[in-house]
Amino acid sequence: MPSTLFQKVWDRHVLSVTHESTLLYIDRHLIHEVTSPQAFDGLRLAGRKVRRPDLTFATIDHNVPTEDQLHVKDPLSKRQIETLRANCEEFGVELFDVKSGRQGIVHMIGPELGLTLPGTTIVCGDSHTSTHGAFGALAFGIGTSEVEHVLATQTLWQGKRPASLGIEVTGELGFGMEPKDVILAAIRALGVAGGTGTVFEYYGPTIRGLSMEGRMTICNMSIEGGARAGLIAPDDVTFEYLAAGDRPFAPMGRALDAAIADWKTLKTDDDAKFDQHVAIDASKIAPQVTWGTNPAMTVDADGHVPTLDELPSAQRAEAERAYQYMGLTPGVPIERIPVDVVFIGSCTNGRIEDLRRVAEVMKGRKNAQGVRTLIVPGSEQVRAQAEAEGLDRIFTAFGAEWREPGCSMCLAMNPDKLQPGQRAASTSNRNFEGRQGPGGRTHLLSPTMAAAAAVTGRLTDVRRLPKV
Amino acid sequence: MKPFTVHRGKVAVLDWTDVNTDLIIPARYLKRIERVGYGPLFFADRRYVQGGAPPIDHPEKHGAPDPDFPLNRPENQGASVLVVGKNFGCGSSREHAVWAVAQAGFAVLVAPGKDEGFADIFEGNALNNGVLAIEIPTPDWERIVEVAGAGGAQAVVDLHKQTVVVQNGPATVEVPFEIPDARRERLLKGLDAVAETLLLDADIARHEQAAPAWLKPATA
Ligand code: SF4
Numbered sequence: 001m002p003s004t005l006f007q008k009v010w011d012r013h014v015l016s017v018t019h020e021s022t023l024l025y026i027d028r029h030l031i032h033e034v035t036s037p038q039a040f041d042g043l044r045l046a047g048r049k050v051r052r053p054d055l056t057f058a059t060i061d062h063n064v065p066t067e068d069q070l071h072v073k074d075p076l077s078k079r080q081i082e083t084l085r086a087n088c089e090e091f092g093v094e095l096f097d098v099k100s101g102r103q104g105i106v107h108m109i110g111p112e113l114g115l116t117l118p119g120t121t122i123v124c125g126d127s128h129t130s131t132h133g134a135f136g137a138l139a140f141g142i143g144t145s146e147v148e149h150v151l152a153t154q155t156l157w158q159g160k161r162p163a164s165l166g167i168e169v170t171g172e173l174g175f176g177m178e179p180k181d182v183i184l185a186a187i188r189a190l191g192v193a194g195g196t197g198t199v200f201e202y203y204g205p206t207i208r209g210l211s212m213e214g215r216m217t218i219c220n221m222s223i224e225g226g227a228r229a230g231l232i233a234p235d236d237v238t239f240e241y242l243a244a245g246d247r248p249f250a251p252m253g254r255a256l257d258a259a260i261a262d263w264k265t266l267k268t269d270d271d272a273k274f275d276q277h278v279a280i281d282a283s284k285i286a287p288q289v290t291w292g293t294n295p296a297m298t299v300d301a302d303g304h305v306p307t308l309d310e311l312p313s314a315q316r317a318e319a320e321r322a323y324q325y326m327g328l329t330p331g332v333p334i335e336r337i338p339v340d341v342v343f344i345g346s347c348t349n350g351r352i353e354d355l356r357r358v359a360e361v362m363k364g365r366k367n368a369q370g371v372r373t374l375i376v377p378g379s380e381q382v383r384a385q386a387e388a389e390g391l392d393r394i395f396t397a398f399g400a401e402w403r404e405p406g407c408s409m410c411l412a413m414n415p416d417k418l419q420p421g422q423r424a425a426s427t428s429n430r431n432f433e434g435r436q437g438p439g440g441r442t443h444l445l446s447p448t449m450a451a452a453a454a455v456t457g458r459l460t461d462v463r464r465l466p467k468v
Numbered sequence: 469m470k471p472f473t474v475h476r477g478k479v480a481v482l483d484w485t486d487v488n489t490d491l492i493i494p495a496r497y498l499k500r501i502e503r504v505g506y507g508p509l510f511f512a513d514r515r516y517v518q519g520g521a522p523p524i525d526h527p528e529k530h531g532a533p534d535p536d537f538p539l540n541r542p543e544n545q546g547a548s549v550l551v552v553g554k555n556f557g558c559g560s561s562r563e564h565a566v567w568a569v570a571q572a573g574f575a576v577l578v579a580p581g582k583d584e585g586f587a588d589i590f591e592g593n594a595l596n597n598g599v600l601a602i603e604i605p606t607p608d609w610e611r612i613v614e615v616a617g618a619g620g621a622q623a624v625v626d627l628h629k630q631t632v633v634v635q636n637g638p639a640t641v642e643v644p645f646e647i648p649d650a651r652r653e654r655l656l657k658g659l660d661a662v663a664e665t666l667l668l669d670a671d672i673a674r675h676e677q678a679a680p681a682w683l684k685p686a687t688a
Contacts, residue, residue, distance in 0.1 A: 015671045023668065025675050027683060037501035038563075045503065046469070048662065054685060076499055076525070083501045115685060145563055145596055145661070152662045155672060251682035259682035 002269035004164045005233050006199045009138040009266065013121045015155060022158045027120035029150050031058040031093065032106050033084040034413070035125030039148035040087040051154045053092040057115060058084060060098060061105045062413045066376050066403040069098040077414065091151075104379020104405045107131040107347040111216065112381050114242060114250025118234035118263040123150055128347050128429065129229075130222040134215035135242075136234035136266045138199075141223070165198040165227065166274035169206040171283030176463040178357070179214035180349060180427070180446035182206070183221045184288035186280055188298040195227030198276065201268060202232050206282045212241040213353040220348045221429050224295040233267040246381075289334055289459055290431050290444040292322035297431075301449060301461035304333045325433055326441050327421070334459050337443070341424040342373040342400075342454040343436070344447055346410040349427035350378025354447040355386050359394045361451035364468040367399030368457030374401050374416065376408040400454065412437045425453035469598040471658030472627050475575050477548030479621040479634055481613055482538050485553035489565040489590065492557065498564060499524055506564060510572035515540060543619030549576045551612055557590025566593040576600045576625050578632065580609035582646075595651055596661055600625065602632065608643040615639045627656055 003011070016023040029052075036058070043050070050056055063077035072078040088095040096102040096109055103109070107128050110116040116132045122139035123129060125147040132139035142156065150156055167186055173179075187194075200222045207215065215232050222230025239260050242250045251259045268274075286300035297319070299306060305323070307330040308316050323330060328337070344350075344358055355377065367373050375395050377383040383405055386392055392402045409416040410428040418424055418440025427450050431442035443459060452462040497509050508527040516522075520531020533540040539547075550569070556579050557565055569577065577599065579585025585603035586594070594601040602625070604612075612634050615621055621636035630652075633642045647655075654664055665672075 015675055016668055023665065023671075025672065028685075038503040041503035046660070046662070079525075080501055117683070120683065143563075145593070149662055149665065153665045153672065154676075155665055155668075157661070157665070248687070249685040251686060255682040255686070258680065262680065262682075 002272035004268040004272045004274060005136060005201055005231055005266055006138065006164050006229075007161070007272075009119055009121070009136070009231070010161050012119065013138070022160065024121055024156050024158055026123050026150050026154055026156055027055065027117075028110070028115055028122040029056045029154070030106050030110055030115070030122065030124035030129070031056065031084070031147070032062060032124070032126060033060050033080045034062045035144050036087065036147055037080065037083045038144050039125070039151055040091065042145075042148040043091070043151055048152045050091045050093060050151045053094070055154065056093045056151065057096065057110075058088050058093050059096040059103055059106050059109055060084060061103075062407045062411065064098060064404075064406040065414050066374075066406045066408045066416055069404045069406070073415070099380075101380050101384075104381065105347045105350060105407055107216075107220065108350060108378035108382065111135065111212065111241075112247070112379060114247030117242070117250065117259070118238060119266050123156060127223045128220055130227070131216050131220040131347055133219040133222065133229050133231040134212060135238055136231055136263065138229055138231065140228040162228070163198045163275035165195055165200050165276040165278065166268075167200055167202045168204040168277065168279045169202060169282055170204050170279070171206060171281040173206065173282050176287055176448055177282070177285065178287075178446040178448060179210055179217040181285055181288045182280065182282055183218045184290070184295070184298050184444065185285045186278070187221065187225045187295050188288065189278060189280065190225050190296070192224060192294050192296045193226045195222065195225040198227050200225065200227045200230035201274065202230060203268065207232055208235065208237075210237075211353060212237060213351040216351070217348055221295065224429055234263045239263065287446060287449050287462055289449065290442070291326065291328060291334065292319065293325055293431055293433050295429065295431060295444060297322060298444075299334060301334055301445075301459065302464075304331055305329065307331045327423070335461060336458065338423070338458045339371060339425045339443070339453050340422040341409075341418060342371060342450050343376070343409040343424050343426040343428065344374065344450050345376030345378060345408050346428035347378060347407075348429045349447045350376060350382065350405075352382050352385050354427065355382065355391050356389070358447045358451045359391045361448055361455065361462065361465070362398040362400065363394050365398060365455050367454055371454060371457045372401070373399065373454040374403055374409060376403045376416075377405050379405050398454070409436050411435055412440070418442075425450045425459060469658045469660045469663070472575075472598060472600055472655040474627070475548070475600070475623075475625045477575065477623060478544075478546055479549045479551060479616040479623045480539055480544040480547035480619075481551040481617050483551065483553045483613055486555045486558055487552065488558050489562050492565040493562065493568045494521070497524055498562060503567060504571065506568040507571035507573065510568040511537065511539070541619060546573070548573055549578065549623040549625065550574045551578045551609070551616060554579060554581050554584050556586050557594075558587040563593045563596070565590060566597045566599060569594070570597050570599050574599065576602065576623070578602045578604060578609065578612065580604065580606040595654065598655065598658070598660065600627065600655060602645045602647070604632070604643050604645050608641075611641045612643065615641050627652060
């Protein structure tokens with residue numbers, strides 16, 4: 001029977017099916033400090049061990065300060081971090097600790113270290129685990145009890161196999177356009193619940209033309225479209241990424257050859273059908289910016305904050321709340337909105353290619369007066385690479401802060417927070433109320449767009465930024 | 469988990485409807501890293517005198533009990549069977565709510581109405597933590613409340629026989645209850661989800677043995 005990529009990966013991991021439940025084998029379990037403490041406690045109370053410590057990997061990302069990783073001032077953050085260290089020690093789990101050279105946001109380091117492989121199942125107590133789907137892995141977030149279940153059994157109970165939703169992207173990305181714009185446009189088209197109960201597969205020539213970094217940005221935000229996971233079929237770009245560079249956990253030599261032979265079968269068969277299908281023409285989209293308090297409240301950068309009568313009636317009540325929370329007048333041009341903070345980083349856009357594009361915009365320019373610009377590499381590897389390329393010097397000459405790796409202002413669990421009422425241009429993935437600090441206002445956009453906002457001090461269509 | 473067969477204990481009644489998980493345990497306590505210590509946090513904003521809710525990291529440092537909170541009555545102290553109102557545990561999915569129930573000493577919850585007594589997620593979490601959540605017809609539940617409401621009643625909850633017997637002085641009520649077979653089995657055997665999965669250990673091991681070599685993380 002013809003099948004989709006998602007079906008193929010799912011079917012490979014089914015151990016048992018009873019009634020409405022499916023037991024899946026989990027190939028990689030990633031862990032961070034926030035959602036794991038009670039899971040380890042549960043193991044301890046039951047006198048259990050981690051079944052496969054060799055398939056379990058931990059890092060510290062959410063609570064870590066990015067000014068100086070070694071000085072955690074908040075006692076509750078400190079305790080969460082130290083708890084993870086103790087748990088990893090006790091249960092024999094490898095921890096990529098700060099200053100190990102391998103620390104970073106959990107969804108950055110999985111791919112970087114070669115842990116994330118095509119055709120595997122990957123879980124983490126974190127919803128943006130969908131990122132790893134860029135490699136053709138089935139990757140999704142789980143709750144704390146499930147973390148404990150995976151630790152103890154290396155398996156996970158799921159319901160029936162979810163439906164598939166194909167997102168076909170064609171057309172060339174124009175000047176100033178980025179993968180972030182593609183995914184924001186897709187969420188804008190689908191709505192935040194459009195993918196509920198489905199798994200996305202992104203395909204088409206535009207997706208094929210993207211680097212692994214770009215593909216990860218897209219899969220990362222599948223969850224913002226309501227899907228638990230989003231996949232892209234592996235191809236030569238994937239194989240080259242895994243074969244190149246320092247990927248200590250990826251297969252090498254003959255094992256890699258065998259793996260690639262297998263991975264080549266991981267694609268949706270020509271005659272397989274998705275349960276649902278959406279098409280996006282990338283050549284027709286403008287840079288995207290969110291104006292409201294969920295990621296589907298998105299407009300073109302050269303557009304305006306939608307007025308009530310431009311919105312479907314079902315969205316008006318939420319829009320009215322959003323105007324108020326965001327401190328915006330309906331109809332105001334996007335480019336007229338001033339920002340206080342520019343945040344460049346997160347598991348959506350904290351990768352080396354993102355930083356290279358930011359540097360291109362910042363080179364020879366100056367940070368707008370009164371705007372605070374934070375550039376937070378997603379991992380120690382990215383930080384080192386950026387410094388080797390001299391990007392950090394471009395950033396500091398521009399007037400931005402070059403910080404240490406972590407989740408930072410994506411969710412403000414560490415000291416990087418917006419003050420109430422402050423407005424941020426942010427390359428992260430969620431613009432919910434209070435997400436970047438209580439009362440903080442978030443506009444999601446691409447790294448180039450964020451850099452443009454840092455130059456002008458307001459939301460700016462990067463295509464119109466005057467040349468230096 | 470310990471197998472649940474027969475439970476004997478004192479009965480307390482808290483017959484409020486739609487008790488949500490925020491009431492059972494306020495959101496701020498989710499910053500805790502522990503899976504224990506939730507007993508004093510059970511109804512933390514209701515059971516102590518004003519300002520008496522404990523700090524996040526010191527559950528034991530709580531204020532004096534508020535005499536108006538039903539579970540604080542002297543006759544309810546030491547109760548392990550809690551009779552609750554309809555839709556108990558609604559709201560968020562936080563498992564902390566069940567941890568608080570269990571660690572406050574309750575092994576059995578009795579609610580009225582089939583499929584209406586407990587919120588879905590809460591019910592699943594209860595099962596995962598070995599707490600028996602029983603739904604009985606409303607008229608039976610009312611008889612139990614009548615007998616136990618004054619305080620001091622004793623209950624015998626028998627999962628084999630699927631009966632609850634509540635006795636208070638000369639008054640006795642015996643009520644049968646239903647529970648899905650799979651849940652009953654899991655509780656009787658003391659299996660948590662993990663223990664149940666481990667029954668499939670042979671399947672898991674077989675899958676692991678068949679794994680291709682490239683799947684094993686290469687070591688640095
Ligand atoms: S960067 Fe943000 S979205 Fe990504 S894992 Fe960290 S907190 Fe979650």
